[in-house]
Amino acid sequence: MDNFLFAVAAFVLGLLILGLVCVLKGSTLADRMMSAQLLGTSGIAALLLMATAVSEPAIIDVALALALLAAFASIAFATSSGDRQDQE
Amino acid sequence: MTVAFIVDVGLAILILFVAGWIVAVRSTFAAVIGFVVYGLLLSLVWVRLWAIDIALTEAAIGSGVTGALLLRTLSRISTVDTAQSANKSFRLIAGLFCAFISLAIALVIIALPEPAPTLAPEASAGLPAVGVGNPVTAVLLAYRAFDTFLEKVVLVLALVGCWSLAADRDWGGTPVLWRYSDPDGVLKFLAQTLPPIGVLVAIYMLWTGADNPGGAFQASAMLAAMWMLSIVAGLTRMPRTNDDRLRLTLVSGASAFLLLGFAGFGIAGSFLAYPPDYAKALIVAVEIPMTIAVAATLVMLVAGPPQRGGVS
């Protein structure tokens, strides 16, 4: 079971690379923010999977912190970008 | 080769990819997004290195507070690259130099002594006297409490440096995070629902930090993020930098530590010494003002020098 959970974690992280390519290609601000948000969610999923795979409940606290702070970061992105002096 | 190791290889490739991208990408805004992703990936790496306390700190600072700081900065300065980038031969020499440094460190990593030197048994042996179960907390607040005390002083000093960069007319005024008009009221809704949960999680982190991964600093980063959220949503006002209550809060963490340190002379015989029976109670007692003080310092550091409404 541990190996299966790790394999899924690896799969989700592999998708992360695809998501990153999307950030690279992303032309608009909105696209980049979406990719960043997907990365946050994937990171949280990978943490939950690893926590169960290695039976370390403290890792779930990291996921909890990330859930709150990644939310804060993506909201900071979305709200501060309208306040910029230049839009590239 | 196990599946877990494949995950590690994937993580290492990802993190190098993101780092390379931060270096190569032209747009500074994209580089900042890359940096937030870098912080997120680093905290996954810390989990894989079984350093869960660091993973929490990195998640809190790397992807939360530093992200907010850099974004606030982007809204202040022009990111259009006016300077010509360095010429080719200079870049080549710099590249060779950096590659050499990397290679040297890589060789050191491969040649690290076997068996590895460790202080874990000593750290473990002292735990009963300190009364906390998390060895990292014991190192931070008991064995090397002096370092942690100085770290709080560094935070306050950085803020003093930051504030002294204010223009004369703004001195003592209000710093500004960034403005958002929030036409749908969505942000306001989130700023009303999220902070109570965030405060609860922060208290949990502080409490659990004595025996499990977690601790004061992670809790204060959480509090800071929640406070900033409610400021951006317009629910709370950013305090003036000459507000006495704010200033007292900012120095309360380092002062509480200092008081405890001097009390150590009386109750246990030396600076920052704890009496064995009350060690845990004292550690938790000093962590509470520290958490609040650090949270306030983080918010003020992100907000930067005061910008309007000075007293002149």
Added chain:
Amino acid sequence: MTSATLFGLCGAILIGLGLFELITDPHPLRKILGFNLLGGGVFLVLGVVARRGAAAGYFGDPVPQALVITGIVVAFSATALAVALVVRLSEVSGRVSLTSQSSEQPHSDGAEG
């Protein structure tokens, strides 16, 4: 190869990349990003030392781990101060660059983006 060695090598490369960005990019904000990349690499190397020191029932040596936590906080303070300096520089001088070329030609800077 163990995971610890793998991440150690990863940290070594990150240090090189961060240093390169710090040296070559003229934009001060990018220099600050480079400095933080470098810092991440250094912390990772320290973390590897901690992981290798697993003993006494712990998965890592708590002393270097605590050092990294202190380091992350101090690096954040330094970043915040550096960022404040950059913002002030751009407010006072109207430009953000640290290259010697632009100071030699004070009349032509900021002309094109």
Added chain:
Amino acid sequence: MKSAMILLLARDIFTIVTVTFGAFFFLAGTVGLIRFPDTLTRLHALTKADNLGLGFVALGLLPWAGGMVALKIVCVWILVQFSSSTASQLIARLAQQERPRA
């Protein structure tokens, strides 16, 4: 004894099925993010990964977690729901402002 074995097996199968479902939604979300033609449809794909992907992964892991830990996993999912829906709306608004320039 035997019924306990069957229960354990059932737990394994449940986890494998739901976590695989979750991984599938992550895949769908990522593919959508890359392939869909405009910002709003991409946003639609993203929310599937957020809601269902993470939801199924969390659901699949619940049987392995004891009381408090299970509660925390559910909390993580609910928090992500809150923040991702808010962020999505903010992103959509930004996309709307951005479109005339694009």
